[in-house]
Amino acid sequence: MHQIPSEQIKRFMSGQVRCWNNHDKAGLLALYREVAPDLLDIEYVGRAQQADGWLVIEEMYDKHNHQFRLEVVSTIINGNEAAVHHRNCIVGTNQVIESIETYRFGLGSLHVRYFLKHPEDAAVNLEQFRGFAATPSKEVP
Template sequence: MTMDKHVIEAFLHGQVDCWNRGDKEGFFAHYRSVSPNGLSIEYVGRPQQDAWQVLEGMWAQQQPRVRVQVRQCIINGNEAACHHLNAFRDQEGGIETIELYRFDAGRLSVRYFINP
């Protein structure tokens, strides 16, 4: 069963909006809304960790430092690929990421490719 494209769009744009506004509750609510049956997050090339701990760590370490700029977001069926610039808030530059999202029967799998 394919997840509605509008639901995926609302999640992708909503979580970025919450991140940029510093709305932690809203950010986590977006993740919970699309993953009632489980969440996995992988930083490609690093050991697997608990997804909710990954999000907590990401929020604590990166949210104050970076603002997400969406370069491109492509949704095909139950999957999305996003190219983001994690722009530094207090200096020039940032970190480019390619983020892959797979929505499957109430499970969300995320893979982050980071270009330091």
């Protein structure tokens, strides 16, 4: 298996958060195009119907960039894969949507899986988010 340089993965992982928080759509899409010129696959775990990765990333940005600020709790890079814990802080509230995300980098491809946790007392309508259109996730003690 061809190894993607870890520096490229680190640059992508930190760059996507920086671009998101700086409201830099062009920069965010450029990062994704750099690592996934052939295939971008994005899956919301637990959702029966998935959509094209490019549609997902564009829709996510256009509909929600103004609503969220990302905080990185932890990033682990191992070979061609990364796992992150993000806090998706809803602007103007104390609400946070926790996410665990996995990224698998290939030659010209990126496969992303989002695991989203419902906030305890949601002050916003979660139905508007693609990742919450399915049955609520449950945390196992």
